Amino acid sequence: MIKVEAIKDGPLKVDADCTITHADGREETRPxxxxxxxxxxxxNKPFCDGQHKKINFQG
Ligand code: FES
Structure with a gap:
């Protein structure tokens, strides 16, 4: 089972090996x-780079 967590005021955390297909078709694997x-x-979309803290993201 893959665990996905929406972190309060922050990113979406995915606990699994991921293969991401970017908008330009490039594939990237993240362990x-x-x-x-x-x-x-x-x-650095689609990844979090910490900017949510600087903009005081809430959600
Ligand atoms: S959620 Fe972290 S930069 Fe957007």
Missing amino acids: NTTFFCRCGASG
């Missing part, structure tokens, strides 16, 4: 745990 941006402010 173990990946944090995906929920706030829209990341400079």
Whole structure:
């Protein structure tokens, strides 16, 4: 079972090996745990880069 957690005021945490297909079709594999941006402010989408703290994201 894959565990997915929406962290309060932060990213979506996925506890699993992930293969991500980017918008340009490129594929990337991330092991173990990946944090995906929920706030829209990341400079490294679809991943969280910590910007949610600077914009005081709530959700
Ligand atoms: S949730 Fe962390 S940068 Fe958007």
